[in-house]
Amino acid sequence: MSDLTRSPAWTALDAHRKAMDGVHMRDLFAADPKRFDSFSLRLGDLLLDYSKNRVTAETLGLLFDLARQQGVETWRDRMFAGEPINGTEHRAVLHTALRADLAGSIEVDGQNVLPEVAASLKHMREFSDAVRDGSWTGHTGKPITDIINIGIGGSDLGPVMVSEALVPYHHPRIRMHFVSNVDGTHIAETLKRIDPETSLFLIASKTFTTQETLTNANTARRWFLHSGAPEAAIAKHFAALSTNATEVSKFGIDTANMFGFWDWVGGRYSVWSAIGLPVMIAIGADAFERFLAGGRAMDAHFRSAPLEQNLPAVLGVLGVWYGNFWDAQTHAVLPYDQYLHRLPAYLQQADMESNGKSVDRQGHRVDYQTGPVIFGEPGTNGQHSFYQLIHQGTKVIPCDFIAPVESHNPVDDHHPILLSNVLAQTEALMVGKTPDQVRAELTKSGLSGAALEALLPFKVFEGNRPSNTILVREIDPYTLGLLVALYEHKIFVQGTIWNVYSFDQWGVELGKQLAKAIQPALLGEKAPGAHDSSTLGLLAAIRDWS
Numbered sequence: 452m453s454d455l456t457r458s459p460a461w462t463a464l465d466a467h468r469k470a471m472d473g474v475h476m477r478d479l480f481a482a483d484p485k486r487f488d489s490f491s492l493r494l495g496d497l498l499l500d501y502s503k504n505r506v507t508a509e510t511l512g513l514l515f516d517l518a519r520q521q522g523v524e525t526w527r528d529r530m531f532a533g534e535p536i537n538g539t540e541h542r543a544v545l546h547t548a549l550r551a552d553l554a555g556s557i558e559v560d561g562q563n564v565l566p567e568v569a570a571s572l573k574h575m576r577e578f579s580d581a582v583r584d585g586s587w588t589g590h591t592g593k594p595i596t597d598i599i600n601i602g603i604g605g606s607d608l609g610p611v612m613v614s615e616a617l618v619p620y621h622h623p624r625i626r627m628h629f630v631s632n633v634d635g636t637h638i639a640e641t642l643k644r645i646d647p648e649t650s651l652f653l654i655a656s657k658t659f660t661t662q663e664t665l666t667n668a669n670t671a672r673r674w675f676l677h678s679g680a681p682e683a684a685i686a687k688h689f690a691a692l693s694t695n696a697t698e699v700s701k702f703g704i705d706t707a708n709m710f711g712f713w714d715w716v717g718g719r720y721s722v723w724s725a726i727g728l729p730v731m732i733a734i735g736a737d738a739f740e741r742f743l744a745g746g747r748a749m750d751a752h753f754r755s756a757p758l759e760q761n762l763p764a765v766l767g768v769l770g771v772w773y774g775n776f777w778d779a780q781t782h783a784v785l786p787y788d789q790y791l792h793r794l795p796a797y798l799q800q801a802d803m804e805s806n807g808k809s810v811d812r813q814g815h816r817v818d819y820q821t822g823p824v825i826f827g828e829p830g831t832n833g834q835h836s837f838y839q840l841i842h843q844g845t846k847v848i849p850c851d852f853i854a855p856v857e858s859h860n861p862v863d864d865h866h867p868i869l870l871s872n873v874l875a876q877t878e879a880l881m882v883g884k885t886p887d888q889v890r891a892e893l894t895k896s897g898l899s900g901a902a903l904e905a906l907l908p909f910k911v912f913e914g915n916r917p918s919n920t921i922l923v924r925e926i927d928p929y930t931l932g933l934l935v936a937l938y939e940h941k942i943f944v945q946g947t948i949w950n951v952y953s954f955d956q957w958g959v960e961l962g963k964q965l966a967k968a969i970q971p972a973l974l975g976e977k978a979p980g981a982h983d984s985s986t987l988g989l990l991a992a993i994r995d996w997s
């Protein structure tokens with residue numbers, strides 16, 4: 452057994468879990484009319500209702516004991532202080548510095564990093580202002596109309612999610628495009644829609660060695676030059692967002708057009724850095740600053756609120772409760788806002804790449820579950836697709852319902868309908884429908900006897916299915932900053948409880964290595980070499996068909 456699973460806090464939770472068997476949330480609500488007041492928190496224009504969970508005050512007490520036992524507060528303080536808590540890469544984890552009060556000081560290796568953050572933001576502001584006001588032109592003197600961000604993983608998902616979430620704030624002249632997939636279709640379809648004279652490519656890659664991004668960037672450059680633009684025009688149409696100046700110049704982008712960041716910014720936490728430049732161009736530097744301010748407000752809350760009133764801590768321990776004590780394998784992210792349609796994809800990387808680990812910080816195989824499978828779709832689309840399983844399937848699927856109270860598009864009665872669905876879903880999941888209720892309903896509809904009894908079991912909803920509801924006044928840059936930082940810190944809390952390193956991602960390397968080994972065989976440059984029979988069989992089929 453690991454230290455964690457034999458620890459006092461864990462064993463206490465194990466025992467408590469057994470005591471909670473058979474406890475229905477319906478009864479918890481009936482017994483306590485103030486349950487919402489006890490189990491909801493507000494931070495400015497963000498409200499978290501976590502009352503529809505299988506928890507009592509005792510459960511939460513035990514979960515916070517576990518969080519304290521695992522040193523959540525100490526690790527949190529170490530993170531904010533710039534200590535190298537990313538142990539396998541010996542790096543600080545300081546995305547919080549990117550949105551910090553720049554008058555302060557945060558040191559990495561004895562050096563205050565905030566002046567560099569300020570300089571980078573200034574560079575981004577000057578550039579984005581120029582693109583937006585039209586003073587930055589393409590090589591033929593026309594203002595930029597299309598921004599094409601070429602990046603993948605953290606260099607794509609953050610920018611595309613935030614950009615899409617903030618479409619109402621976009622500059623009217625500027626269209627945004629995000630190319631990530633190495634599948635030629637992605638770049639080809641994008642290039643069809645743009646004009647080289649008015650396009651600006653942002654090559655976004657922390658390492659500037661990522662195969663997909665460089666392949667797409669090379670294609671974009673060839674396309675651009677093929678349009679008749681001279682080599683010297685590249686400086687007007689290509690910029691790099693990266694930590695790697697050497698590789699940027701090797702690629703042929705002038706480092707004057709490079710927006711830098713640092714190795715203490717993890718890819719999946721990098722939208723607050725120069726990787727956010729496409730967002731800044733789209734929404735403007737002031738709005739981007741409001742996004743940073745939202746993140747900063749959540750940081751201040753996370754650092755100072757006692758765990759019991761701490762939004763990321765509450766979300767974090769609830770996930771641990773279901774994943775480790777109720778066998779939940781997944782977690783659904785359900786934004787009831789069309790602009791947030793990429794949030795589930797964004798959180799898939801943020802969460803699964805961070806906590807999808809099976810070795811603890813001491814290098815031992817864990818004997819407990821770690822990060823959940825994250826999935827989701829915007830509401831109400833998900834309701835007409837996979838919610839059946841959430842309501843009546845055999846699995847416990849904790850859900851986060853996220854909704855703005857005000858819509859950017861208050862057309863007709865759409866928004867009240869949308870919001871009624873949020874409330875109805877969480878209520879239905881919690882309360883369910885008993886056999887007696889179903890019987891009464893069926894009787895009323897004229898059914899009786901054997902026919903009624905035969906249909907009855909299919910129409911019962913067990914209920915007792917957990918959900919959180921996160922309401923914001925409206926999705927604006929500030930509340931989005933709050934929301935993203937909330938999830939970042941939730942992930943941090945969970946990784947700390949599980950004693951894993953949340954800020955590396957070694958698990959993505961093997962596939963990259965093997966792809967490099969297989970590629971020459973597909974290009975016909977080499978015999979396939981030694982592989983298993985499946986790989987060889989597939990290679991042969993591909994050769995046959997090509």
Ligand SMILES: O=P(O)(O)OC[C@H]1O[C@H](O)[C@H](O)[C@@H](O)[C@@H]1O
Pocket residue numbers: 603604605606655656657658659660661664718719804956959
């Ligand atoms: O920004 P880059 O260096 O191009 O990396 C892009 C992405 O690829 C890597 O393989 C990692 O899995 C991601 O964490 C990263 O965000």
